[in-house]
Amino acid sequence: MTNRSRLRHVRRWRAPLAASAALLWLACHSAPPPAPPAPRALGDSAAAALRWVQSHAGPVVLADSTPGSEERARIATIASGARIVGFSELTEGTSEFPEIVRRSLITLADSGFRGIALQVPMAEALEVDRYVRSGVGDPRRLLHALGSWRWETREMLAFVAGIRQWNVTHPDRQLGFYGFEIPTAEHAVRVITSLPDPVTGAPLKQWLSRAYACVAMNESAHWGLEGRAADSTFWNACGPATTSGADSIAALLRRVSASSRAASDVAFAEQMAKLVQHHVNVGLRHLTRHDANAEHVLFVANSLGADARIMLWGGDVEMGRLTLQPNTVQTAVPLGQRLGDRYRAIAFAIGDGVIRARVPSSGGRGGGGGEPGLSTTRVAPPAPDSYEDVFSRATAAAYWLDLRALPSDTAGAWLRGPRPMRLISELYSPLLASALVTPIVFPTYYDAVVFVKTATPARQ
Numbered sequence: 001m002t003n004r005s006r007l008r009h010v011r012r013w014r015a016p017l018a019a020s021a022a023l024l025w026l027a028c029h030s031a032p033p034p035a036p037p038a039p040r041a042l043g044d045s046a047a048a049a050l051r052w053v054q055s056h057a058g059p060v061v062l063a064d065s066t067p068g069s070e071e072r073a074r075i076a077t078i079a080s081g082a083r084i085v086g087f088s089e090l091t092e093g094t095s096e097f098p099e100i101v102r103r104s105l106i107t108l109a110d111s112g113f114r115g116i117a118l119q120v121p122m123a124e125a126l127e128v129d130r131y132v133r134s135g136v137g138d139p140r141r142l143l144h145a146l147g148s149w150r151w152e153t154r155e156m157l158a159f160v161a162g163i164r165q166w167n168v169t170h171p172d173r174q175l176g177f178y179g180f181e182i183p184t185a186e187h188a189v190r191v192i193t194s195l196p197d198p199v200t201g202a203p204l205k206q207w208l209s210r211a212y213a214c215v216a217m218n219e220s221a222h223w224g225l226e227g228r229a230a231d232s233t234f235w236n237a238c239g240p241a242t243t244s245g246a247d248s249i250a251a252l253l254r255r256v257s258a259s260s261r262a263a264s265d266v267a268f269a270e271q272m273a274k275l276v277q278h279h280v281n282v283g284l285r286h287l288t289r290h291d292a293n294a295e296h297v298l299f300v301a302n303s304l305g306a307d308a309r310i311m312l313w314g315g316d317v318e319m320g321r322l323t324l325q326p327n328t329v330q331t332a333v334p335l336g337q338r339l340g341d342r343y344r345a346i347a348f349a350i351g352d353g354v355i356r357a358r359v360p361s362s363g364g365r366g367g368g369g370g371e372p373g374l375s376t377t378r379v380a381p382p383a384p385d386s387y388e389d390v391f392s393r394a395t396a397a398a399y400w401l402d403l404r405a406l407p408s409d410t411a412g413a414w415l416r417g418p419r420p421m422r423l424i425s426e427l428y429s430p431l432l433a434s435a436l437v438t439p440i441v442f443p444t445y446y447d448a449v450v451f452v453k454t455a456t457p458a459r460q
Helices: 003-029 044-056 069-079 096-111 122-134 139-144 154-169 186-193 202-211 213-219 228-255 261-284 289-304 332-342 387-391 410-416 430-435
Strands: 084-089 113-121 176-181 309-315 343-358 374-378 398-402 419-422 437-440 448-455
Touching (some): 044 387, 069 343, 122 139, 186 202, 202 213, 202 228, 213 228, 343 387, 343 419, 387 419
Parallel strands (some): 084 343
Antiparallel strands (some): 343 374
């Protein structure tokens, strides 16, 4: 390179380098960005409540995959004496909640808890249960069958993998994975009637197909449209048929070799047959949604043993003992009435952060042909004088708070409420934050709270 060309080369780069140096100097010497505004000052009662929260919060260290002794003791104390512990996911779409549930379930496995039931279809959930116990199936496909993107996240895969690993290393204390809703028994019937001919024999296979045809007929009857008499006619005819079907599959299980793959398939079909039998019995009673769900929860618990203890995972306030206006009764209301203090309700809430949700775009349009699509969105700040406003000012980044023994002073009066808490479910927009709240009363609605100050979004 000649001296002249070298000079042109240096000049070509001198200006960009000088500009970069100037920008770097400005970045280092310019004034820092303005600090966020200071939190609004709390009133005397709210400040007293914050002091009580600060002194009673039990920290959760989410960076550690295994809860420490203090966290385990706090979880065990809150669940002590309960047969069923229900978690309400007041804010959905976070990375933290599945991890908190996993930590709680593993901790309580040492106290006799036998599994978890989610607000998902019962038959499809039994496929996941089969996987966590035996390794049969693809967990991604099985979670997809549960019917919502919420179950198709990395966090849920890790949750299922955690239960599977526990079962491998603790064969004497297996943990199960269940659902507590039955929108349809179609999948259960398909498992029963698809047993191979060499296992059942052609005559039994044909008889099972005829016996379970009544379930599809009942479910297509559009409950109530033909009147309760018609519904009862359908279900009454189906009751004896599904009972005989369950008995026949139990007899088949006794005939097959216990060490064969067929035994595993028939045992799984027997689980489905018992579920269908339960489905028909509940159908005959014409129960409300919340009463039917409570029956499903108790069916799962009783199938594990007379005193079996389980955890529940419900969306929004489903596991709280409250009724939303005007008359939406939550599943925990009949459970609380049936179990009394043996039912324990826990709320999960956050202060701020980012979540995954369906966020409507301007004009009400979104992805998927007009349906709002999934994206990450920042949560609006807590409303003044709300529970989250006070809880987020505590020191710990995440913590447990047992609210069963509130004091009788001003702090206790403030914490009892009623005060607003956010209900952030699948559809969310920060612009609608003020509409997504409901008044909560502690400990009437919830015995405890597990709180995360800054949430991160669930990952797909």
